[in-house]
Amino acid sequence: MKFQRSPMETSQRLKQFLAKIKDLKKIPLIRACNQFPKLFTMGQLLILPLVLLVLGCSSCQQQQPAAQTAVTATTMEQASQELIHRILPDYADRFIVESMAKDSGRDAFELETKGDKIVLRGNDGVSIASAFNYWLNNYAHCSVSWNSNNLDIPKPFPLISSKVHKVSPHKYRYYFNYTTYTLIWWDWERWQKEIDWMALHGINLPLAVQGQNVVWDKVYKDLGFTKADMDKFFTGPSWFIWFWMGNMDGWGGPLPKSWMDGHEKLEKQILARERSLGMKPVLQGFTGHVPANFKQHFPNAKLRKTNWEGRFADTYILDPTDSMFTVIGKLFMQEQIKTYGTDHYYAADVFNEMVP
Numbered sequence: 001m002k003f004q005r006s007p008m009e010t011s012q013r014l015k016q017f018l019a020k021i022k023d024l025k026k027i028p029l030i031r032a033c034n035q036f037p038k039l040f041t042m043g044q045l046l047i048l049p050l051v052l053l054v055l056g057c058s059s060c061q062q063q064q065p066a067a068q069t070a071v072t073a074t075t076m077e078q079a080s081q082e083l084i085h086r087i088l089p090d091y092a093d094r095f096i097v098e099s100m101a102k103d104s105g106r107d108a109f110e111l112e113t114k115g116d117k118i119v120l121r122g123n124d125g126v127s128i129a130s131a132f133n134y135w136l137n138n139y140a141h142c143s144v145s146w147n148s149n150n151l152d153i154p155k156p157f158p159l160i161s162s163k164v165h166k167v168s169p170h171k172y173r174y175y176f177n178y179t180t181y182t183l184i185w186w187d188w189e190r191w192q193k194e195i196d197w198m199a200l201h202g203i204n205l206p207l208a209v210q211g212q213n214v215v216w217d218k219v220y221k222d223l224g225f226t227k228a229d230m231d232k233f234f235t236g237p238s239w240f241i242w243f244w245m246g247n248m249d250g251w252g253g254p255l256p257k258s259w260m261d262g263h264e265k266l267e268k269q270i271l272a273r274e275r276s277l278g279m280k281p282v283l284q285g286f287t288g289h290v291p292a293n294f295k296q297h298f299p300n301a302k303l304r305k306t307n308w309e310g311r312f313a314d315t316y317i318l319d320p321t322d323s324m325f326t327v328i329g330k331l332f333m334q335e336q337i338k339t340y341g342t343d344h345y346y347a348a349d350v351f352n353e354m355v356p
Contacts, residue, residue, distance in 0.1 A: 071275050073099040076125035079276035083129055083196050084120075087144060091153060095120055097128055103167045107204070111135055112163040124278025127168075129199035134166065136200075144200055168202060174282070176207035178245055178349045184210070184237050191270055199277045206274060207347055208281035209244065211267025214260045215284070215336045219328065224297050231255070233291040245352040246289040246315050247308040264339070271340055283336060285346035286329040288318035298324060306354050317350065 077097045085092040100121040102108060109122040109131035118135055122128035136142045136151075139158040143150050175198055176183075186194070198206055217230055225233075235243040236252025237259065243249065274281050294301055294316060302319040318325045336342070 071278065075276055076128070076278050079273070080120070080122070080125045080128040080132075080199075083125070083199060083277070084132055086192070086196060087132075087149075087200075088151060088153070091157070094118060094157060095132065097121075099123070099128075103165075106171070107168040107202075108166060109134070110163060110165050111160055113159040113161075116157070116159070118160060124204075125276060126199050126202060126204050126278050129196075129277065130166075130202045131164075133200035134164065135160070144197060146197065172205045173203050174205040174207075175203040178207075178209070178352075179241055181241065184240050188266060188269055191266070192273065195270070195273050195277070198274075198279070204279050205345065206279055206281055208267065208270055208274065209284045209347070210270065211264045211340065212244065212284040212336075213240075213255065214264045215332060215339060217260060218335050218339075219331050220291065222331065223328070225291060229291050229293060232293075242308070242352070244284070244349070246287060246306070246317060246350045247352055247354065248312040249292055249315055251312060267340060275343070280343040280345055282345040282347045283340060283342065285348040286325075286332040287348045287350045288320060288325055288329075289350070290316050290318050290328075292316055294318070306351070308352075308354055 077099055080097050081092070081095075084095050084097070094117050096114060096117050096119045098119060098121045100108070100110060100123055102123045107123055107127050109120070109127040111121075111131050111134060112119050120128050120131040120135070122131055133144070135158070136144065139160065140153050142153065183194075195206075213234060217234075220230060220233070221227075231254035232250045234253050234255040235248060235250060236255060239248060239251045243251075271281050290301075290303065292313075292315070294303060301324050302322040304317045304319055305314050306317060307314050318328065
């Protein structure tokens with residue numbers, strides 16, 4: 001490939017570049033799990049999100065930081081007890097949390113009375129939280145919702161006359177999409193409430209992409225892109241949804257480094273809490289979205305120019321058949337696993353209201 005640099009700079013850059021991808025020959029295969037039907041909306045072709053799941057990644061397992069992904073039954077029991085305390089602090093001591101095995105390979109929970117306490121059992125934190133929510137809804141006639149909570153626990157404290165055993169018919173319970181407009185502004189306090197709500201309602205596969213900009217930034221800067229290049233690439237926070245989907249570049253930017261650093265920390269908090277409850281967060285997959293001046297760095301790259309219905313400037317997607325797609329995709333996966341660990345599930349949403 002040809003670089004617009006001096007021969008010495010090129011040689012040094014290639015050595016650094018090859019060193020980074022040396023151990024990445026066995027990158028996980030990204031498979032399309034589900035492509036939704038194509039729809040026509042107001043005369044425009046809309047291709048709905050393509051959700052990608054990555055399974056059985058031995059190289060990812062070798063690279064992932066164990067502390068970020070390995071969760072013990074004790075950790076999940078503790079996380080479940082803490083969830084109960086956040087929701088019903090005055091009654092938290094009336095619940096006993098216990099682990100149990102899956103039911104024929106499926107997630108399950110149980111409830112029963114032991115003395116004056118309620119025993120909540122589940123095969124993970126989400127199952128235990130679901131048992132707690134079942135008690136709230138069906139015995140205390142209370143609820144936890146997005147808008148407000150009804151937590152007026154009746155007296156006497158509701159007990160259970162006979163054991164309840166429930167089995168989930170679904171292995172995966174997915175949640176969120178890229179166009180969840182307000183969550184980019186949530187702080188940790190708000191995220192805690194949402195994760196609690198997710199666990200109470202059985203969610204075990206949540207989209208978790210809030211910290212992805214720092215990964216893009218590190219990868220492209222390692223490839224020789226400058227801060228000025230990235231300032232023109234990243235949008236401001238209000239426009240992240242469309243930036244992540246490849247609709248636009250730079251709108252409302254530049255993005256402060258303090259924002260990226262803050263959301264790297266927030267993403268790690270989100271992932272730690274979700275994993276402590278037994279969830280498998282879905283991280284960002286490499287989409288091929290590149291800065292508009294990509295060819296200045298890699299003149300021979302094969303790019304696809306696309307546009308969001310004439311609303312903004314063109315954006316550029318690296319052609320999947322170009323060898324650089326694999327190279328950058330590997331670097332992206334390596335950096336993301338290094339930063340956030342992995343549960344081997346990834347999502348990509350591109351060509352939103354755009355023609356591929």
